[in-house]
Structures are given as structure tokens and as C-alpha cells.
Amino acid sequence: MTPKKTENALIELIERTFGAVRSKALVLAVGDDAALWSPGPGYEMLLTCDWFLEGSHFLREKHPPDAVGWKSLARAVSDVAAMGGKPCCFLLSLALPASLTGTWLSTFLRGVRRASNELGCELAGGDITQQDKILISITVVGEVRRQNAILRSGARPGDLIFVSGTLGEADLGLRELQRKPGMARASDSALRKHLYPQPRLELGRWLAGKHLATSMMDISDGLSTDLRRLCTASKVGALVDASSLPGVPSAKAADARELALHGGDDYELLFTVSARNAARLPSRFRGLRLTHIGEMIPKRKIVLKAAQGKYEPLRPGGWDPFRKQSPQN
Amino acid sequence: MTPKKTENALIELIERTFGAVRSKALVLAVGDDAALWSPGPGYEMLLTCDWFLEGSHFLREKHPPDAVGWKSLARAVSDVAAMGGKPCCFLLSLALPASLTGTWLSTFLRGVRRASNELGCELAGGDITQQDKILISITVVGEVRRQNAILRSGARPGDLIFVSGTLGEADLGLRELQRKPGMARASDSALRKHLYPQPRLELGRWLAGKHLATSMMDISDGLSTDLRRLCTASKVGALVDASSLPGVPSAKAADARELALHGGDDYELLFTVSARNAARLPSRFRGLRLTHIGEMIPKRKIVLKAAQGKYEPLRPGGWDPFRKQSPQN
Numbered sequence: 001m002t003p004k005k006t007e008n009a010l011i012e013l014i015e016r017t018f019g020a021v022r023s024k025a026l027v028l029a030v031g032d033d034a035a036l037w038s039p040g041p042g043y044e045m046l047l048t049c050d051w052f053l054e055g056s057h058f059l060r061e062k063h064p065p066d067a068v069g070w071k072s073l074a075r076a077v078s079d080v081a082a083m084g085g086k087p088c089c090f091l092l093s094l095a096l097p098a099s100l101t102g103t104w105l106s107t108f109l110r111g112v113r114r115a116s117n118e119l120g121c122e123l124a125g126g127d128i129t130q131q132d133k134i135l136i137s138i139t140v141v142g143e144v145r146r147q148n149a150i151l152r153s154g155a156r157p158g159d160l161i162f163v164s165g166t167l168g169e170a171d172l173g174l175r176e177l178q179r180k181p182g183m184a185r186a187s188d189s190a191l192r193k194h195l196y197p198q199p200r201l202e203l204g205r206w207l208a209g210k211h212l213a214t215s216m217m218d219i220s221d222g223l224s225t226d227l228r229r230l231c232t233a234s235k236v237g238a239l240v241d242a243s244s245l246p247g248v249p250s251a252k253a254a255d256a257r258e259l260a261l262h263g264g265d266d267y268e269l270l271f272t273v274s275a276r277n278a279a280r281l282p283s284r285f286r287g288l289r290l291t292h293i294g295e296m297i298p299k300r301k302i303v304l305k306a307a308q309g310k311y312e313p314l315r316p317g318g319w320d321p322f323r324k325q326s327p328q329n
Numbered sequence: 330m331t332p333k334k335t336e337n338a339l340i341e342l343i344e345r346t347f348g349a350v351r352s353k354a355l356v357l358a359v360g361d362d363a364a365l366w367s368p369g370p371g372y373e374m375l376l377t378c379d380w381f382l383e384g385s386h387f388l389r390e391k392h393p394p395d396a397v398g399w400k401s402l403a404r405a406v407s408d409v410a411a412m413g414g415k416p417c418c419f420l421l422s423l424a425l426p427a428s429l430t431g432t433w434l435s436t437f438l439r440g441v442r443r444a445s446n447e448l449g450c451e452l453a454g455g456d457i458t459q460q461d462k463i464l465i466s467i468t469v470v471g472e473v474r475r476q477n478a479i480l481r482s483g484a485r486p487g488d489l490i491f492v493s494g495t496l497g498e499a500d501l502g503l504r505e506l507q508r509k510p511g512m513a514r515a516s517d518s519a520l521r522k523h524l525y526p527q528p529r530l531e532l533g534r535w536l537a538g539k540h541l542a543t544s545m546m547d548i549s550d551g552l553s554t555d556l557r558r559l560c561t562a563s564k565v566g567a568l569v570d571a572s573s574l575p576g577v578p579s580a581k582a583a584d585a586r587e588l589a590l591h592g593g594d595d596y597e598l599l600f601t602v603s604a605r606n607a608a609r610l611p612s613r614f615r616g617l618r619l620t621h622i623g624e625m626i627p628k629r630k631i632v633l634k635a636a637q638g639k640y641e642p643l644r645p646g647g648w649d650p651f652r653k654q655s656p657q658n
Contacts, residue, residue: 007649008558032481032562033411033546034377034471039368048363049420049468051458056424082362091378093422093466095385098651127466129380129650137422137456137466139378142363152361217362229337233361320336321458322427 005101010128014092017109018116018123035124037089039143046142046149048079054134056321062177062184065104067195069111072136075220077119078199078267080142082218084150084208087119087142087201092126095135119199148208150271152233155215157298159272161238162281164203164288167223168259169248170194170266190248197267203285204269212280216271222262222318226270228302234272237301240294240314261304264319272296334430339457343421346438347445347452364453366418368472375471375478377408383463385650391506391513394433396524398440401465404549406448407528407596409471411547413479413537416448416471416530421455424464448528477537479600481562484544486627488601490567491610493532493617496552497588498577499523499595519577526596532614533598541609545600551591551647555599557631563601566630569623569643590633593648601625 005013039045052072054060073090080087092112096105116123121140173194177184186192199218207213215234219226223240231238247256273281281290297303304314334342368374381401383389402419409416421441425434445452450469502523506513515521528547536542544563548555552569560567576585602610610619626632633643 005651007651008561010651033408034375034414034469036412036473036478037374037376038475039374045366045368045374046363047366047418047420047453047468047470049422049454049456049466051422051424051456051466053424053458053460053464056458056460079362083365085363089376091376091468093378093380095380095382101651124376125378127378127380129382129385131382131385135382135464137378137380139376139420139468140363141376144365146367149365232337322334322336322339322430 007128010101010105013106014109014123014126014128017106017113035089035091037124037141042146043143044146044149046080046083046085046144047139048076049137049139050076050079052136052138060134063195064183065107066111066114068136069108070115070196072138073112073115073121074119074197074199075267076138076140077115077121077201078197078218078220080140081199081201081204082216082269083142083144084148084204084216085142085144086205087121087140089122089124089141090116091124091139093137094126095129095131097132098130100134119201144208150208150213150216152215152217152230155230155234155236155272155296156274157236157296159214159274159296160278160292161240161270161272161294161296162290162292163219163223163246163268163270164200164285164290165266165268166246166248166289167219167266167268168251168256168263170197171259171263172248172251174265194265197265199267200269200288203288206285207271210280212273212277213271214274216269219266219268219270220264221320222264223270224261224314225316225318225320228316230270231300231302234296235300237297237299237303238294239297239303239305241305242307244291244293246289246291261314262317336457339430339434342435343438343452343455343457346435346442364418364420366453366470371475372472373475373478375409375412375414375473376468377405378466378468379405379408381465381467389463392524393512394436395440395443397465398437399444399525401467402441402444402450403448403526403528404596405467405469406450406530407526407547407549409469410528410530410533411545411598412471412473413477413533413545414471414473415534416450416469418451418453418470419445420453420468422466423455424458424460426461427459429463448530473537479537479542479545481544481546481559484559484563484565484601484625485603486565486625488543488603488625489607489621490569490599490601490623490625491619491621492548492552492575492597492599493529493614493619494595494597495575495577495618496548496595496597497580497585497592499526500588500592501577501580503594523594526594528596529598529617532617535614536600541602541606542600543603545598548595548597548599549593550649551593552599553590553643554645554647554649557645559599560629560631563625564629566626566628566632567623568626568632568634570634571636573620573622575618575620590643591646
């Protein structure tokens with residue numbers, strides 16, 4: 001039986017874990033009613049929040065607490081990458097059973113701290129309470145130079161569609177995790193991508209700084225679901241060439257295609273570039289593959305060019321919490 | 330059986346409920362990866378977040394959905410009031426069962442919208458997912474003129490302690506709600522304060538603008554718990570005169586004292602003023618009573634001057650989610 005701690009004692013543990021504030025912009029962090037933040041001149045602020053819930057997004061008995069910590073912050077930071085911004089600070093709302101306020105909590109906090117250090121995003125505050133399930137909600141504040149943010153709404157017909165990295169790898173990792181007994185380990189690249197995803201911050205900022213992308217978002221719910229959102233926001237349609245998808249090489253061909261189209265949790269960037277500018281895009285950006293997978297079309301449909309040149313509608317088959325069962329069911 | 334809706338359909342419902350963005354500072358709201366925000370020159374931003382969870386903070390069968398909506402935003406905005414700031418925009422993280430995405434959700438959203446309009450705090454974004462319980466996490470962004478924010482840490486020995494309004498009234502309302510069968514209604518002022526609390530925004534901004542308060546916070550967990558936090562942050566102690574507490578007139582004397590000392594959810598302001606400046610404080614601010622309840626002392630103890638001039642330690646007896654049972658147990 002873990003001894004019960006008070007809310008104040010838990011707040012002190014969090015303060016100790018994260019240490020003193022380093023950013024000059026963050027003049028006051030944890031320990032008051034609100035944090036104080038001053039963005040630099042010429043910058044706009046980015047605000048985004050993300051749920052990370054036991055049973056829906058992770059399983060207590062399968063996901064190591066430090067991976068829960070890393071991923072809860074990394075996936076929220078990915079939304080800042082998707083706007084071409086730089087993360088600055090975050091608020092951590094945490095609810096958990098009193099029995100987890102010992103080792104589980106301190107290991108979780110170490111995972112959050114590692115993400116905080118590596119992604120350059122400082123803890124600014126939060127709220128902690130007790131619940132029977134582990135609930136995490138993270139708000140990230142970022143900044144982007146005025147006029148540089150890349151929105152979902154800027155794609156035009158004729159723009160080429162690109163994705164970074166490999167699609168479907170995190171979902172393959174989730175399948176491995178579900179198949180193997182016990183607590184998961186990052187024993188291969190698929191499991192590593194599922195447990196410790198890397199938001200594409202450098203690529204997002206480079207695309208924003210060069211004004212290369214006409215629209216952008218991150219792929220969190222799967223290409224088929226997220227591309228539809230990009231098209232809706234931009235009021236265009238899309239044609240995707242199935243043969244061009246950067247799927248997982250180790251999976252069987254049919255599997256790799258399904259994973260690449262519908263697999264969630266990759267946190268790769270999906271972006272469009274005008275045909276005129278496409279030649280300025282390298283095939284790799286600091287080692288990360290950039291793949292041309294199709295183009296935007298005026299007709300508001302999403303079409304997949306499949307094998308033997310057959311065209312078929314691409315239906316949203318990615319993650320939708322209101323349609324799918326949670327991974328534990 | 331409510332038909333299942335997709336996540337996209339629910340996001341559209343939220344966009345429709347809140348309508349177009351009105352603030353010039355908020356250049357992009359719901360519908361992209363992150364919101365874009367530009368604070369005015371000479372201002373600092375305030376960032377705060379608050380849980381509002383079924384079972385811990387409200388009961389589905391007792392709390393009307395529009396009160397859940399109002400209160401979830403109002404209590405987060407109260408943290409901005411407690412810094413002397415002005416609320417600007419908020420992010421709504423919502424998780425709920427698919428069966429509540431019909432009437433419950435639209436009534437809840439109307440409550441949030443009313444608070445949003447009355448408190449001047451626009452929806453900037455959020456995240457929605459499915460869960461078996463209703464989970465709400467709200468992040469509020471506010472602004473305050475540089476150097477004007479009132480922190481918890483500024484109280485000095487000799488400063489006088491003040492509170493706004495009446496203490497313990499919301500807790501009395503909670504007791505009534507627990508006693509009466511069925512869905513609660515705001516049938517008297519105690520129930521109204523429990524269901525639809527009013528953050529003390531005008532008072533907070535006035536105190537900040539006049540540089541009158543040396544420290545401030547809002548009373549969300551009860552005076553005995555929150556005063557201790559103020560003292561810890563300011564590295565001082567406090568002496569509170571029990572006979573001066575602005576308790577609920579309708580309650581019995583002993584009850585009124587307990588409610589005033591330990592009752593949570595009032596969202597009144599607790600602040601300190603130097604002895605020199607205390608005469609500049611009116612006894613009422615725009616109809617809201619301001620009561621002198623004690624003073625800060627150098628010795629780091631919290632002492633209550635009780636009946637017959639007896640002094641006793643004031644132990645934290647307010648709401649602590651890690652010590653107390655939730656209201657449904």
C-alpha cells in the first residue's frame with residue numbers, strides 16, 4: 001500500500017522533478033494560480049491541447065510509465081510542429097489513482113521531463129487530482145514568426161502532396177505490443193515509434209521559414225482520416241498514388257498499404273507544395289525521407305490510384321474515438 | 330439510443346455553437362492543429378488549467394449540463410482573476426460517452442458559451458474523445474499588464490488579510506444538492522453559487538491596476554487550505570480572527586464558521602494589503618463585500634483566534650482530492 005500523499009506534496013514532487021525555469025520568456029511557472037509568459041516581439045503564439053487517456057490511448061499494464069510521459073508531451077508538441085512553430089512551454093493536467101503516486105508517478109514524470117528537455121518545452125503549470133484511471137491532458141504553448149504559420153487551409157488544386165518519414169510504423173508497433181505479453185519495450189523501430197514518437201519540429205520550422213508548404217498538418221489519426229481534414233479545410237480534393245506510399249518495409253505488401261493509409265500515431269507531417277516550388281524540396285531533410293504521394297485536385301473527392309491504375313474512393317479509415325473501440329476492448 | 334457521431338461531426342457542432350471568432354488577437358481558432366494568438370504590446374500572458382471531472386467535481390444525475398458547462402470555464406477563469414488579469418481565450422478538452430453526444434452535449438456547450446460570452450473568454454480550440462465518464466480539462470489564456478500581476482508570494486508580515494464576498498456559501502449549496510433528490514436547480518443563492526460561480530474578475534483587475542494587493546489567490550479549496558498555500562509562497566504565517574469571517578448568515582453559527590473556514594468552490598479572492606494602504610480599500614467594491622479577516626505574521630504558523638480570545642492552530646481542512654472521497658462516495 002502506497003501511503004497517501006496530499007495534493008501539495010505531489011505538486012512539490014513535480015516542481016522538484018522539473019527544477020528551475022530556464023526560459024527568460026517564462027517569468028513564473030508552477031506554484032501560482034497561473035503562469036506568466038511573454039512571447040518575443042514579432043511572434044504569434046500557438047495554443048494546442050491533447051488528451052492522453054488510459055484505456056483509450058495507452059494501457060497501464062502494457063505501456064511503460066516513462067513512455068506514457070514522453071508520448072503525452074510529444075504528441076501535443078507535434079501540433080506545434082504541424083504549424084511550423086517552436087514549442088515553448090506546457091501545462092500538465094494529471095489525474096491518477098492514489099496508489100500510483102509513488103513509483104509510477106515519478107517514472108512518468110521522468111519521461112515527461114526527458115521530452116521537455118529534448119523538445120525544448122518547459123513546464124509552466126498544471127492541475128493534479130485523483131481518479132480511478134490515469135487521465136492526462138496537455139496544453140502546449142508555442143510561437144511562430146508572424147505570417148509564417150502553416151495552416152490546413154492553404155492547399156490549392158495542383159499542389160503536390162508530401163509526407164515525411166514512414167507511414168504505418170507506429171500502428172505496426174501497437175500490434176506488436178498487443179501481441180506480446182507484459183510491459184512493452186522499445187525493442188525495434190516500430191515499437192520505438194509507437195512508444196516514443198518524435199515530433200517533426202525541425203522539418204516544420206524549415207518549411208515555415210522557407211515559405212515552401214501551402215498547407216500542413218500532422219498525421220495523428222491516419223493518412224486517410226487526416227488528409228480528408230486537410231482537404232476539407234482547403235476546400236479541395238486529393239488524388240493519392242498508392243504505389244508511392246512510404247510504408248513499412250518489413251510488413252507484407254497488402255498490410256504495409258493498409259497501415260500506411262489508415263495507421264495512426266505516426267506524427268509525421270503531411271504537407272502540400274506548389275508544383276512550381278516542388279523542385280526546391282530535397283528528397284531527404286536531415287536524414288528524414290520526404291515522399292511525394294499525390295496531388296490536390298479541384299473536385300472535392302479523395303481518390304486513391306490503386307494497383308493496375310484502378311481509381312477508388314479513399315474512405316477515412318483511421319482512428320476516430322467515436323467510431324472505434326479503445327485498444328483494451 | 331443516440332446515433333453515434335464521428336469526431337469531425339462533434340467538432341462541427343462545437344464550431345457552430347460558438348460561432349465566428351470576434352477578438353482581433355485571436356487570428357485562428359478551432360479547426361487547425363493549434364490556435365494563433367497575439368497578446369497586446371506591454372502585456373504578459375497568463376496560462377492556467379483546471380480539471381472538472383464527473384464523480385470528483387460534479388455528478389451526472391445531479392448537476393444540470395449547462396451548469397457543468399458554466400462552472401468548468403468559470404473556475405478556470407477564476408485563476409486569471411486571482412492574478413489580476415483579463416481572460417482572453419480558452420481550450421476545451423472534453424471526453425464523454427457516445428450516448429451523451431446529443432442533448433447533454435448541446436446543453437453543456439450552451440453553458441460554456443454563456444460563460445464564454447459573459448466572462449469575455451473566446452473558444453480557441455480543444456480536443457474531444459470518447460470515455461465512459463465525462464472528463465473536462467480547460468486551459469485559459471489571459472493577459473495582464475507587465476508588472477501588474479499579483480502573485481501569491483508577495484505578502485509581508487503586518488499585511489492585512491482580506492476576502493471578497495461570503496465564505497462557505499457554495500459548500501452549503503453542495504449540501505443542499507446532496508440532500509434533495511433529482512437534478513439540482515439554482516433555487517436559492519447557495520445553490521446558485523455552487524452551480525454558477527462568478528469569478529471576481531473586476532475586483533482582481535482593480536486591485537492589480539491600483540497596485541493595492543501585495544499577494545492574491547482565489548479560494549477554490551477552502552480558506553484553511555488556500556491561506557496555507559499563500560503563506561507558504563510568501564514565507565510568512567497568518568493570524569485569522571474567527572469572529573470576522575464573512576460566513577453564510579442563514580447557517581447556524583458553528584456550521585457557518587466551519588463552512589467559512591473549510592468550504593470549497595467559492596471562487597472568492599483572498600488577498601493581502603499593506604497596513605499603510607488598507608484605508609484605500611472600500612468596504613464594498615461594486616456591491617461585493619470586502620472583509621478584513623486577519624493579518625500576516627512573521628512566525629510561519631497559521632493561527633485562528635477563536636471564541637473567548639483562545640488561539641488555536643488552523644489546520645488545512647479544505648478540499649484535497651488525495652485525502653477526501655469524491656462527492657459520490
